[in-house]
Amino acid sequence: MLRFILPSILWTILVIILSLAPSSDLDLVDFKFEGADKIVHFVMYTLLSLFWSIGLKRQNVSKFLYRRAFLISVFGSFFLSFILELLQEFFTLSRNFDALDLIANGIGCIFGVLIFKI
Numbered sequence: 001m002l003r004f005i006l007p008s009i010l011w012t013i014l015v016i017i018l019s020l021a022p023s024s025d026l027d028l029v030d031f032k033f034e035g036a037d038k039i040v041h042f043v044m045y046t047l048l049s050l051f052w053s054i055g056l057k058r059q060n061v062s063k064f065l066y067r068r069a070f071l072i073s074v075f076g077s078f079f080l081s082f083i084l085e086l087l088q089e090f091f092t093l094s095r096n097f098d099a100l101d102l103i104a105n106g107i108g109c110i111f112g113v114l115i116f117k118i
Contacts, residue, residue, distance in 0.1 A: 005055035019084040023094040041104040049077040049112030081105035
């Protein structure tokens, strides 16, 4: 089962690191137009829910996980998104809670599952 969800776990770790890193460390790419960070949020969470959908649908250990892969992927990814936004607000100095980030994340979570179904 691990071989199927390993990409999901690795991507989740990367999302956590990027979400909690100081914002000054993330100015590697020169995205300076309005809303660029929302696109980044959307893509990160699209990939997160897509990887989890693939992993949970390919594993053959648990029928429960297989049958509920899409719900787990969307709600799990969105829950992680919400927790990370709260951590940014209360435990980082250069990041803060942004409801628009949360919306972009949620749309990305849904989009990742839709891509898998297509």
